[in-house]
Amino acid sequence: MTANGRRLQDRIIDLIIDSGLTPGSPLPTENQLVDELGVGRNSVRESLRALSTLGIVDIRHGYGTFVGAAPITAFTPGLLYRARQSLRHDASVLRDLMEVRRVLETSLIEAVVAGADEDLVGELDALVAAMESGDLVETDQRFHETLFRPLDNVIALELIGLFWTVYHRVEAELDPPRPGRAEICHEHRMIVEAVRAGDPAAARDALGAHFVDIEERVARLIRQSTEAD
Template sequence: MAPNGRRLQDRIIDLILARGLAPGAPMPAEPRLVDELGASRNSVREALRALHTLGIIEIRHGHGTFVGQAPLTAFTPGLLYSTRQSVRSGASALRDMLEIRRTLEASLIEQVVERADEDFLAELDAAASAIDAGELSAADQHFHEVLYRRVPNRLAVELIELFWTVYHQVESDLEPPGDDPGEIGRAHRVIADAVRAGDAVRAREALVRHFGDIEQRVARLDARA
């Protein structure tokens, strides 16, 4: 977008923040925004559409324009594009994304252990067992969603979910998992058992080992490029 358009987006964001408009609150009507911002109607509409794409503005046709939640999923198209482009010539973006995810998950596991109660542990056990019985990739994702569900850092949890979304889109470019599918189930079971035992160190070590298989698959993709 042109610099003027970018500045107009920033001014709309400043307006939202200055007025303390919470997610879900109605935005000023378009004619009022045109007057207050001193911009043309087309420029304001273009800026609102761009902010809608980012989730900062929610356009409800027939109802008006509202302040959005700005979820991290709004960044999915850009991250997916850069990752898929990387896979064509190697796996640098995918490798970097996995490194960030591994670091993030390992740093949060202590909070998981601290907040574990019997209800949570029962759900985690069920998620670990489902890996052997269900569709591997979906069951693996579900286990990690359950694992971090009670972590209060919502930004970190959204990042983990974002990485999963992108990974599923490029997984077909990787070699299949190792020859022993049961090993993936056992790896998750070790994590669940460590959490149940209240052993954050063992849980972290098991989690890092769990990333070994996929990181090796990414490394082989990189080597073929």
């Protein structure tokens, strides 16, 4: 991308902000943008396409272009690409990803415990029960989303979802998980019990224990890559 292309994207973003447009609002037409910005039609189209990949604008063919919500999940393809490339060399991206996820979840769990109510604990209980016989991966994801939902922190939830998606897309490259279904369910049950008891320290410990196997598998892959070199 050229410097001129980046500047034009910044100008379109400035126009959205300065005009008070919100997600879902229609953008000026292509002709209006050409006149407003004083650039060629192709330049406007290229910039809009680039902004669309980031979720900043939403191009709806046949309807127009609208302001997007710019979700963090728009970065999933790029982060997934970096993780997959890294797996061919040293797996450092996946290691760093898991470190950030651990820090994020264990730092937020105290607020979850402080605000947890019977409804939340009941939902978590039901999800652990579903893990025991249903789709373990899907239910595990729903568990973590539900656990942190009461914080009303959209960015945190989107980051957790982003990390989850990337990890599970590359998990097949790692050794098989050591814990079986029963142990994985037990790990989640310990998190619920700590939340039920209102014990943030126990909740942090339970979350940390949940990450141990994943981190060990990533570490083994890094060692194997280093030895191969």
